[in-house]
Each structure stands twice: as structure tokens, then as C-alpha cells.
Amino acid sequence: MTRLTHLGSPDGVAPGNGYSHVVWGTGRFVAISGQCAFDEAGEIVGVGDPAAQARQVFENLRRCLAAAGATFDDVVKLTYFVTDVAHLPAVRAARDAVIDTEHPPASSAVQVAALFRPELLVEIEAFAIAEDPARSR
Template identity: 40%
Template sequence: MSKQIIRTAQAPAPVGPYNQAIAVSGRMLFVAGQIALNPSTGEIVGGGDVKQQTLQVMANLEAILTAGGATWADVVKTSVFLADMNDFAAVNGVYAQYFDEATAPARACVEVSRLPKDVLVEIECIAVIP
């Protein structure tokens, strides 16, 4: 089993001892949880607006997927972490812009007590590299 570190300046640098993504044997791509950080400034995008934060999270995920040779269509699993489950509908509305319901990946969505930098949403994903 080979493992390749995936890094791109188009997504925020990790804020701890982890990588943006790991490709395993050139077939599976494991993308670390992304929050609403602007990759250029390192600042949180969207303030208290969960929709704006989710758009930035999805942009960060897309940049990493692209760097790893994958697209949204290759994503097979996502995990969504919310600071408030009352934001589920708003996050789901943005999320649905990226995945067709008929072919959407498997997903878990949970409320957590706190997220890094006190953001409202974090999303991670796993993709199969074509």
C-alpha cells in the first residue's frame, strides 16, 4: 500500500499535525475536515452565516479533491459536523448544489459541542480516484 500526501495552496494549510488529504495506492483519497478558512488570508469566511461558511468549506474541499485527481462525482462518503443542528437545512441546501440526490455519497451529519476556530460547520470526505 502506497500513500501520497496531497497539498494545495488553493485550500487552507492544516492548523495542526495533519495533511489536507492522503491518497492511498492511487485509488482512495481521504480529505481532512475543512472549515470556512480563506486559503489566502487564513481568516474565517462568513462570520455567523452558516451558508457562507458552507460555501467556503465546499470550495476548500473542491480544491483538495482537484489536487488529488478527483471530482465531486468521485466522492463516496462525507461527514458533516455542525455546531448547531438547527443549521441542518441551510447547510443541506448548499451541499445539494454539489451533489445530485440520485448519486450523492453516503453521509453522516452530527452536531458537536465545538468546532475549530468556533466555526459553524466542518466537512470531510472520501473519494475514489478515477
């Protein structure tokens, strides 16, 4: 498992709610492109349903992380793009189902005018630091 350090509240900074202000570690850097609520066939899951879309997005992120030899425990930063900040509780619920809420990654949330398809409500990108196979030998 990657060694990560989470700092929830640096001196002089108000504590984060559900995120760490600073996360660092050693290993291989992994960048996961923004994921949307597409299933394996490229069909949108949960049209009009931010909770269903968020769950699918996190499933897609899980699969992308696995392809890089990583898990949600290795994620150091999540960036949420939502078409309405009212969708954030659904996104947080889906996030909390897959991350260690005691040591959450850093995060940013941005409301955008639109995503690249009008049916999409949520897009999330991730940065992780995965175990470096060369160092584990």
C-alpha cells in the same frame, strides 16, 4: 470517471433522504481532512452565517479533491460536523449545489459542542475513490 455504485435503500433499511446508505467503487482512495470556512489567506468566511460557511467549506473540498485528481462525482462519503443541527439546511443547500443529487454519497451528520475556533459553525470531511492513473494506461 470512476465507476461508483450507489445503493440508496438496501433491503430492510428505510430510504435515505439526500444520501446513499452504501457506495462502493474501484480506484484510488482519497481522504480529505475536515475542511472549515477558511479562505486562501486563512481568514474565516461568513462569521455567524452557516450558509456562507458551508459554501466556503464545499469550495475548499472542491479544491482538495482537484489536488487529488478527483471531483465531487468521486465522493463516496461526507461527514458533517455542525455546532447546531439547525445549520443542516444550509449545509444541504451548499451540498446540493455541487453533488449529483440523483446519486448522493453516503453521509453522517454530527452535532458537536464546538469546533476548534468559536466562530466556526461547520466542518466537513470527505472520502472519495478517484480514477487510478495506473489503470487508465
